[in-house]
Amino acid sequence: MRRERSGLGPDWHVGGELAARYAAGTAAESEAWSLEKHVEACGACAAVVSSAVRAGPETGPLLAGIRAAVLERAVQEPRESVGSRAYANNGTGPAIGTTVTGAGTSTTTVTGAATSTTTVTGAGTTGVPPRLSRAARVVWAAGPALRGAWLVALVIVALGAVALSYGAGLGASVRPLLLVTAPVLPLAGVALSYGLHADPLYEIATSTPAGGLRLLLTRAAAVLAVSVPALTLAGAVLPVAAGGPGAAAWLLPGLALTLAALALGSFVGGRRGAAAVGAAWLAFVVAPAAAGGPAGAALMAGASPYFAGPAVQSGWAAGAVACALLLAARRRSFDHLETP
Numbered sequence: 001m002r003r004e005r006s007g008l009g010p011d012w013h014v015g016g017e018l019a020a021r022y023a024a025g026t027a028a029e030s031e032a033w034s035l036e037k038h039v040e041a042c043g044a045c046a047a048v049v050s051s052a053v054r055a056g057p058e059t060g061p062l063l064a065g066i067r068a069a070v071l072e073r074a075v076q077e078p079r080e081s082v083g084s085r086a087y088a089n090n091g092t093g094p095a096i097g098t099t100v101t102g103a104g105t106s107t108t109t110v111t112g113a114a115t116s117t118t119t120v121t122g123a124g125t126t127g128v129p130p131r132l133s134r135a136a137r138v139v140w141a142a143g144p145a146l147r148g149a150w151l152v153a154l155v156i157v158a159l160g161a162v163a164l165s166y167g168a169g170l171g172a173s174v175r176p177l178l179l180v181t182a183p184v185l186p187l188a189g190v191a192l193s194y195g196l197h198a199d200p201l202y203e204i205a206t207s208t209p210a211g212g213l214r215l216l217l218t219r220a221a222a223v224l225a226v227s228v229p230a231l232t233l234a235g236a237v238l239p240v241a242a243g244g245p246g247a248a249a250w251l252l253p254g255l256a257l258t259l260a261a262l263a264l265g266s267f268v269g270g271r272r273g274a275a276a277v278g279a280a281w282l283a284f285v286v287a288p289a290a291a292g293g294p295a296g297a298a299l300m301a302g303a304s305p306y307f308a309g310p311a312v313q314s315g316w317a318a319g320a321v322a323c324a325l326l327l328a329a330r331r332r333s334f335d336h337l338e339t340p
Contacts, residue, residue: 014038014045019052023059069188141253150189154227156213157181158234165238176300179307180247180286182231184278187221187261190216191274196338198271203337213335214326216270220258228254245307257281259323266330269338271292 012033014022021027022035039046053059157178165174192198194216205211228251235247257277265273289302305313 012038013042014048016048016052019049022049023056068264124246127193150185150192150223151226153188154185154230157185158230161234162237163319173299175235175238175240175305176289178231178238179250180236180289180299180303182227182235182250183257184281185231186220186223186227186254186258188226190220190261191256191271193219193223195270197283206335206337213331216334220262224258226279227262245304249307249313252313252320256316256320256323258329262327263323263330266327266333 007323018027018035021033035049037043039049054063055242058148160180161174164170165172194202196202199205205215231250232248235250261270261274261277262301263273265271267273268276285303285306289306290299291302
C-alpha cells in the first residue's frame with residue numbers, strides 16, 4: 001500500500017492520483033517539488049510517474065515521436081572517436097573501422113547494405129559517459145566552489161604564512177595573522193561559488209529540484225573541505241606562540257561565520273551576507289585585536305580572547321547552532337531567485 005502525501009517524511013511514496021495530477025500539470029507546487037525530489041532516489045516511484053506521463057493523451061504520442069527521432073539519428077550518425085573513424089570505402093566493398101573509447105573497442109563491418117557490429121566490453125565502450133555515481137554527482141555540483149580567485153587566495157595565505165614564518169624569519173609572529181584571517185576565508189569561497197553574480201548557471205540550477213539550499217550547502221561543504229585542512233595544517237607547522245591559541249582554534253569561529261553568512265544570505269543574498277559578516281569580523285575582532293600592534297605578541301594578546309578558552313569556543317559553537325537553526329527555518333527562501 002502506497003501512502004500518498006506531499007510531506008517530506010522518508011516513508012511516503014507516490015500514488016497513482018498524485019502521479020496523474022503531476023502528469024496533467026494540476027499538482028500543487030509543494031506536491032510537485034516533493035515528488036521530483038523523491039523520484040531522484042526511488043526507482044519504483046519514478047516508474048509510476050513515467051507511466052502516468054506516457055498514459056496522457058498528448059504526451060504518449062509526443063514521447064513516441066521523440067524516441068523514434070532519436071533512434072533514427074543514432075543509426076544515421078557515424079560513430080567516431082579521438083583516435084580513429086569508421087569508414088565504408090564508398091559503400092562498394094567491405095570496410096572495417098575501429099572505434100576506441102577509454103578501454104573498450106567497437107568494430108563495425110560494412111558489406112554492401114549489411115552492417116554488423118562486434119563490441120568488446122570495457123570501460124566507456126559506447127562513447128557515452130556512464131551514469132555518474134552519487135559521489136561523482138556531488139563532486140560535479142561542488143565544482144564551481146573549488147575554482148577561481150578564492151582558491152588562489154587560499155593557497156597564497158596558507159603557503160605565504162609558512163614562507164613568512166620560516167623564509168622571512170618572522171617565526172611565531174605570523175601565527176596570529178593566520179588566526180584572524182582563517183575564519184573569513186571560507187566566507188569568500190561561499191560567496192564566490194553560488195548566487196546571481198557568481199554562478200553562470202544560477203537561474204537554471206535554482207529552478208531544478210537539486211538547486212537552492214541543497215546546492216548551496218554542497219558547495220559550502222566543498223569550500224570547508226578544502227580550506228579546513230589547508231589552513232589548519234599551515235597553522236600546525238608554524239612556530240607555537242607562548243600562551244596563544246592552537247592551530248585549530250579558528251575552526252568553530254570559522255564555522256559560525258560561514259553559517260551566519262548563509263543565514264544572512266537568505267535575507268539579502270549570498271554576496272551581501274558574506275560581505276556583511278566579513279565586515280563585522282573586521283570591525284569587532286580584527287580591529288580591536290590589532291589596536292596594540294599589527295603583528296607579533298601584541299596581535300596575539302589582542303586576538304586570544306576571541307579564540308582561547310572553553311567558554312569562548314562554547315560561545316562560537318552555540319552561535320553556529322543558532323545560525324544553523326535559522327538557516328533551516330529560512331531554507332525555502334533559496335528556492336527563489338536573488339535580485340540584483
